[in-house]
Amino acid sequence: MIRDPVREGLAAGWRVIDASTLERAQDFEADVVIVGTGAGGGVSAEILAAAGLRVVLVEEGPLRSSSDFRMREAEAYPELYQESAARKTLDKAINILQGRCVGGSTTVNWTSSFRTPPATLAFWRARFGLADYTEEALAPWFRSMEERLGVHDWTVAPNANNGTLCRGGERLGIAVEGIRRNVRGCWNLGYCGLGCPTNAKQSMLVTTLPAALSRGAVLLTRLRAQRLLLRGDGVEALECVALGPDGIHPRDLRLRVHARHYVLAAGALGSPALLLRSAAPDPQGVVGARTFLHPVVISAAVMPERVAGFSGAPQSLYSDHFLERDPVDGPMGFKLEAPPLHPVLFATTLHGFGTNHTALMSEFPRTQVLLALLRDGFHPESAGGRVQLRDDGTPVLDYPLNRFFFDAARRALLAMAEIQFAAGAQRVTAVHERCPGWAGWRQARDGIAALPLEPHLLRVVSAHVMGGCAMGDDPRRSVVDGRGRHHGIGNLSVFDGSVFPTSLGANPQLSIYAMVARNVTLLARELGGTQEAPAAETAGG
Amino acid sequence: MVTRRQFLMVGAGAAVLLTAAGMYQGIRERRVAAAGFAQGPLDERARQIVGALVPVMLAGALPAEPSRRVTVARVVDGVGEAVAGLGAAAQEELRQLFALLDLAPARVLLCGLWSPWPQAGEQDIARILERWRFSSLGLLRAAYAALHDLVLGAWYAREESWPAIGYPGPPEVA
Numbered sequence: 001m002i003r004d005p006v007r008e009g010l011a012a013g014w015r016v017i018d019a020s021t022l023e024r025a026q027d028f029e030a031d032v033v034i035v036g037t038g039a040g041g042g043v044s045a046e047i048l049a050a051a052g053l054r055v056v057l058v059e060e061g062p063l064r065s066s067s068d069f070r071m072r073e074a075e076a077y078p079e080l081y082q083e084s085a086a087r088k089t090l091d092k093a094i095n096i097l098q099g100r101c102v103g104g105s106t107t108v109n110w111t112s113s114f115r116t117p118p119a120t121l122a123f124w125r126a127r128f129g130l131a132d133y134t135e136e137a138l139a140p141w142f143r144s145m146e147e148r149l150g151v152h153d154w155t156v157a158p159n160a161n162n163g164t165l166c167r168g169g170e171r172l173g174i175a176v177e178g179i180r181r182n183v184r185g186c187w188n189l190g191y192c193g194l195g196c197p198t199n200a201k202q203s204m205l206v207t208t209l210p211a212a213l214s215r216g217a218v219l220l221t222r223l224r225a226q227r228l229l230l231r232g233d234g235v236e237a238l239e240c241v242a243l244g245p246d247g248i249h250p251r252d253l254r255l256r257v258h259a260r261h262y263v264l265a266a267g268a269l270g271s272p273a274l275l276l277r278s279a280a281p282d283p284q285g286v287v288g289a290r291t292f293l294h295p296v297v298i299s300a301a302v303m304p305e306r307v308a309g310f311s312g313a314p315q316s317l318y319s320d321h322f323l324e325r326d327p328v329d330g331p332m333g334f335k336l337e338a339p340p341l342h343p344v345l346f347a348t349t350l351h352g353f354g355t356n357h358t359a360l361m362s363e364f365p366r367t368q369v370l371l372a373l374l375r376d377g378f379h380p381e382s383a384g385g386r387v388q389l390r391d392d393g394t395p396v397l398d399y400p401l402n403r404f405f406f407d408a409a410r411r412a413l414l415a416m417a418e419i420q421f422a423a424g425a426q427r428v429t430a431v432h433e434r435c436p437g438w439a440g441w442r443q444a445r446d447g448i449a450a451l452p453l454e455p456h457l458l459r460v461v462s463a464h465v466m467g468g469c470a471m472g473d474d475p476r477r478s479v480v481d482g483r484g485r486h487h488g489i490g491n492l493s494v495f496d497g498s499v500f501p502t503s504l505g506a507n508p509q510l511s512i513y514a515m516v517a518r519n520v521t522l523l524a525r526e527l528g529g530t531q532e533a534p535a536a537e538t539a540g541g
Numbered sequence: 542m543v544t545r546r547q548f549l550m551v552g553a554g555a556a557v558l559l560t561a562a563g564m565y566q567g568i569r570e571r572r573v574a575a576a577g578f579a580q581g582p583l584d585e586r587a588r589q590i591v592g593a594l595v596p597v598m599l600a601g602a603l604p605a606e607p608s609r610r611v612t613v614a615r616v617v618d619g620v621g622e623a624v625a626g627l628g629a630a631a632q633e634e635l636r637q638l639f640a641l642l643d644l645a646p647a648r649v650l651l652c653g654l655w656s657p658w659p660q661a662g663e664q665d666i667a668r669i670l671e672r673w674r675f676s677s678l679g680l681l682r683a684a685y686a687a688l689h690d691l692v693l694g695a696w697y698a699r700e701e702s703w704p705a706i707g708y709p710g711p712p713e714v715a
């Protein structure tokens with residue numbers, strides 16, 4: 001029997017309320033209310049609760065835990081993801097994966113753990129006035145969060161999907177390294193994206209949130225934070241709307257949370273949307289702007305041997321060869337990784353239909369897939385997207401794909417195909433509606449050069465939404481300061497991936513954990529927190 | 542073969558129709574309340590349209606008769622379930638798309654399909670999908686992508702589709 005720490009906690013009396021079952025409106029009070037329970041919300045909750053502050057967490061998704069995680073896409077996507085894992089940009093040319101459940105995206109993420117690349121921090125210091133974002137200053141925070149979440153070198157042999165990246169890279173002289181993972185006692189199953197059934201993944205769901213709940217924090221689920229009620233230069237209350245049993249359509253039930261301080265951790269798209277709905281002062285129109293995606297393009301190969309990309313830890317190896325070739329603000333670089341393969345995710349991502357599609361699917365066990373994550377946000381021609389509100393107040397991202405992006409996408413498709421053929425691929429297919437698939441590198445090279453790269457024809461996806469509440473020292477160009485405090489509203493902070501002023505060039509979770517740990521520790525002190533947070537102790541303040 | 546001239550005409554006509562049907566942003570329709578989905582997220586006519594697309598989208602993957610018909614119906618159910626899990630705005634857009642495709646003039650203009658959906662031949666449907674997939678209108682390309690994801694997602698979510706692709710299903714954990 002696998003222990004389920006969440007069900008145990010509930011049995012022990014955690015205060016969790018599912019707003020879809022509330023019979024009448026009820027108001028709450030706290031020292032700090034936190035919107036969102038993902039990477040930023042989880043770390044915030046643990047540190048604030050450990051400091052003796054009364055915390056209320058507001059989460060629009062449901063509470064699900066290991067006993068519910070049956071590794072089935074048909075259940076996981078509607079239950080655990082925003083818009084059933086089919087969230088789209090405004091023109092529907094990019095599919096966005098984000099979590100929507102207790103634990104946020106950390107409940108469904110793939111466990112890759114990277115510190116923020118030094119080149120990214122240097123760019124932030126130079127361009128956004130973030131003077132204390134140095135490797136040295138952040139190192140203790142990285143160390144403490146790595147320890148807290150079990151981040152370590154993954155020494156188990158990579159699955160064949162990752163092994164192919166290594167083999168192809170070696171033959172071409174492209175450096176491939178190991179990815180550290182935030183797991184303890186991992187069974188190497190490969191289903192991290194559907195909710196870890198063994199609780200090996202050290203997501204917020206099994207680490208920081210249980211710690212906060214055990215210290216008396218209150219968790220309200222299926223409750224959407226609708227807007228901040230502002231008075232003068234402060235927030236007076238957070239207005240929330242309960243969702244119906246489908247977890248999607250709002251009910252006619254609103255409630256308010258009053259707090260001394262308000263923390264937005266609804267993630268990119270979520271946090272800027274809440275500020276937009278609140279009509280927070282924003283004369284320069286910065287809120288929601290510069291939202292980044294690490295837009296991903298995909299190359300699928302058929303190998304002579306069995307790959308079984310659905311089995312074994314996802315993303316255990318990576319290559320930064322194509323990130324490091326050019327300066328950070330030059331032509332867009334990209335990071336290479338090998339994702340988990342599941343039937344629905346793969347079948348829907350793969351282009352075409354009918355017998356062509358069926359034929360590609362019949363090679364599923366021999367299919368190897370590489371991803372290129374493009375580093376957006378560093379070049380003037382890579383300004384990212386802008387969050388807009390629909391009629392019903394929900395966010396949608398307008399992220400136009402331009403020539404600067406397509407240039408990098410083409411280089412990425414070439415790089416991936418070359419690696420796959422070098423590793424022995426029989427066929428390589430760039431995931432593009434016009435791609436016939438190629439039987440050799442020369443053919444692929446010419447074919448990719450000729451592909452018409454346009455929205456919808458080229459499949460583009462993202463699992464790394466960042467920005468929209470940029471931090472910086474200049475209120476005309478940023479929403480919050482380097483400590484996550486809103487420039488104009490005194491008792492409001494943003495502690496999540498939305499504060500990044502560019503993308504990162506690395507998978508974001510660990511950057512969010514460490515930066516939030518630092519900022520929320522400072523906030524806890526300011527609010528007169530009594531005990532020191534565990535993160536602060538090991539970090540030496 | 543559709544000639545370039547016909548294609549352009551269809552393109553322009555389609556834009557007018559789509560605008561008229563309120564699919565473009567800016568033309569706002571009354572939101573359908575949750576209670577509006579009395580028949581589930583797909584009404585009978587939408588089911589007919591999806592039912593016509595499924596055998597073409599899944600050509601080569603579906604079992605032969607006699608079980609084929611039942612399987613198609615189950616995939617259509619699966620599409621309905623998938624739609625019900627989307628955000629409210631996407632559900633509403635799909636409702637509009639199916640309402641539009643159900644109108645005879647739109648069916649003819651956007652799809653070049655003269656017969657009602659249930660009577661359409663598989664080749665006609667394949668031709669429609671190809672036309673949308675490569676349409677110069679982003680809206681039609683997006684509609685193709687949405688139907689692609691819904692139908693293929695609904696099928697490969699089902700355990701019965703796994704043996705043919707050599708997917709053993711999730712491991713036992715206990």
Ligand SMILES: Cc1cc2nc3c(=O)[nH]c(=O)nc-3n(C[C@H](O)[C@H](O)[C@H](O)COP(=O)(O)OP(=O)(O)OC[C@H]3O[C@@H](n4cnc5c(N)ncnc54)[C@H](O)[C@@H]3O)c2cc1C
Pocket residue numbers: 035036037038039040041058059060061097098099100101102103104105106108109110111112113114193223224225226265266267268270271274315463464465495496497498506507508509510512
């Ligand atoms: C499939 C997948 C795989 C990934 N793999 C990796 C990986 O391997 N390594 C890595 O570093 N990163 C990975 N990521 C990304 C990483 O998990 C995220 O960048 C990170 O979790 C973002 O943290 P956050 O706090 O900004 O937002 P999230 O973790 O997304 O949390 C935001 C929370 O806020 C809630 N919310 C939003 N709006 C509201 C509202 N109005 N009211 C109430 N609640 C609201 C959401 O439901 C969600 O639970 C992956 C992401 C996905 C989706």
Ligand code: SF4
Pocket residue numbers: 111183185186187188189190191192193195196197198199200201312313314
């Ligand atoms: S690979 Fe490890 S962390 Fe991922 S789901 Fe399996 S046991 Fe959990």
